[in-house]
Amino acid sequence: MAGSALKRLMAEYKQLTLNPPEGIVAGPVDEENFFEWEALITGPEETCFEGGVFAAKLTFPSDYPLSPPKMKFTCDIFHPNIYSDGRVCISILHAPGDDPMGYESSAERWSPVQSVEKILLSVVSMLAEPNDESAANVDAAKTWRDNRARFNEIAHQTVRKSLGL
């Protein structure tokens, strides 16, 4: 199956290069393996993550785009929907049958028409508006809700760190 996945990834890479969405750069870490990508995401404006550049790794399955890729931030990031090890928990990355209770409507979940670009844009909007209902990092969700100043402070540190300053 890797053949069709490869073609599709190539097409996506081309599109992301020719027509990059604002604040997002993504591509294979190494041309020898098209199934591992690195993406840089700029924190959305006017949010506590503003200005940061966050690196994430995308790992594609060999039957992509039938199954969603996995996404993991390689930098520290304190966010309700990101596990402390960096894994991203958003509905678009969940396979259709993945959800045991119809908790997320399947419309928001993975389908082959989704793409790397859409994933990254969803992540940007997730950074802007955390969804603390399905918290991956309970600690972050609590801080975000109860102690916004503290959350912003941590976020600011993350931004600074992500820039290597």
Add this chain to the structure above:
Amino acid sequence: MPVVLLERLPLPSLRTYVTVSVLLTSCAIYYAHLAQNVALGRISDPSSTQTNTDGAPKTPPTWPKTSEGYFYDKIAILIGEGWCVWALINMAYCCLILVGKLIQRIVFGKLRVSEQQHVKDKFLNFMFYKFIFIFGVMNVQNMDEVLLWCTWFSVLCLLHLLTQLCKDRFEYLSFSPTIPLSHHVKVLVLLAVIQTNCAFLLLLSVFVGYVYAGINIFAFMAAECILLMTKSMYVIVRYAIHLWDMNHEGVWENRAIYVYYAELIFELATLSIDFCHHLHMLLWGHIFLSMASLVICMQLRYLFHDFQRRIRRHKNYLRVVSSMEARFAMATKEELEDNNDDCAICWEGMDTARKLPCGHLFHSACLRSWLEQDTSCPTCRMNLSDPSERTTQAPVTGDINGNEPRPDAQNNDLQNQMTNHFFHFDGSRYVSWLPSFSVEVTHTQILGNGLDVNLAPIHTSQLDNMARQVQEVFPTVPLSSVVDDLRMTHSVELTIENIIEGRVTIPPAGFPSRTHQSLLTTPASATTPPPGGAVPVPMGSGSVPVLPSQGVNLLPSLGGAAMAADETRENGADLMDGHDGLNEPGARNLLLFGDSKEEPSAMYGHRFSKSAAERETMLGRRKEHMLEQARRRFASRQLSQGCVDDNSTSYASLDHQENLYPSLNVDSAIRFTSAHVPGSEASDGQQDIANSIRERAYLAAQRRMRHN
């Protein structure tokens, strides 16, 4: 388990091992030489035993001799002496390992970590099972026989490992579009060599079986050979298909079918041969209730399960194919022209396509592989389970003969989801955050419980589709409310009417959106006080009452949620204050979204090089550029902020800053205007995306405002 144990053994490095082996062998040869000289000396001149041990190697052979006889004598001495034999055997293994290593160097170069791991696992497993075979099944007592078997298996093992390497390498090479042809040629040549060797070994086994050992031994040997042959043949076939596909312009419609059937045939062949082989061992060995029979029984069970699984998956596949062909007609020429778009699954042009009832077109192959795991349209999520299947539903579901036209839709889905998860289960993918297999199985049960409160069951994707229609009319009404109402009404029109008449309950502020789980009362949400309801309900907690096993797995996170709920009750007032802050940034997004066009971020884009190296450097440069820009912006912002207050870090609650520090206000005003500076080099696509983000932010803000 044997692997784990063996992995802890300290293995010497190859260099040490080779050195030791060479030393040992030369010692043995030296010893033989010595012994020969002594013997010869004794024969030629029994009195002069002064050709002593020290001088022996240096004494030139003075006697007349044929070199052949000399050589054979030496061999005879070597074989006669126990430790010499072992030294020679050891040397033979050393050579074998060196040969293997050499092939690996030539064909594969440096091994990747996963390949090393695979080879190691494979090797240890092979050793374990062959040990069981030799001593457990064959119960070989005679040393010579043991040696013969060992030789046989050593050669096989080498070939197995090389096949494994070829397979891994093939999979890896197929991940990249830029592989020089020589790589492929090397691997393919190696595979061909393996095939030839297998054929040779097969002949050997026929010979041995026919001449010496009888039919049973022949069967054992032949099974091993054939297994190896099928494995390497499979890699060759896959390789051929892949190479053909890569050098083939456009879409190869039937590729998926070839790949699928190649996989099916080879997998079934391997499994059945292996199964027979093990069964033969068990029956022939007469070794019931021994350790060996236990191991073989386990292996048999495992093989049988695999076989069954594969067959079931194939049935599902056939069902999907036939149902697809029956229900989704090929699109006509006009439809294809009207559509004028690429297939959304593979992003390639369509010469032929199938049309779904919703009007979306896909390649036949693409659609089939998707339908194997889901029953909705990839683009619009319309439910595609057969309505006729639904009406003809009958309790007869376990019909193995397949006489039943098709199982009903609900069972269809159930089967689909179960089989899917059974088959497409990629441990690492799900296991990381989903508790267990049972999650998938109960999915449909919960759907049943949750959805058909008193009406006919309604499929989720259908529900979502309807919900989307409603949301198009009322974007401000949260999806959760729409879905909840739809579950009652089952009709878009009725729900719309309900919304207009204000009969739809819209959750209070603080529930940002999506509260599906409110229907399935969960322990966590039950303790949630309504106004400050934004408690982090962990994923899947709603299924706790239904599914104990999952509940156990989720206990820790549940505890966390309950704690959070407690705290919420205590700090209720604080939380309410927090909400104002929560709502503010969204509203501001609406005004200030999408500026920062100050730098030409696209300056390295707009060109997609054909050369891999150039692409890589360009990507690297784009990344660097982005980081640099971000740093610069950050620094300037720090500067402008620093003159007012160094510690001001709370960006989100901007309204605070606005009131306290007017200078910041000016800053954002400037940025706001800069967003509309003409000549920002954004392409149309970028603009679209920026628009879509802005629109999303706008909707979110609108929703919040309404709640307030």
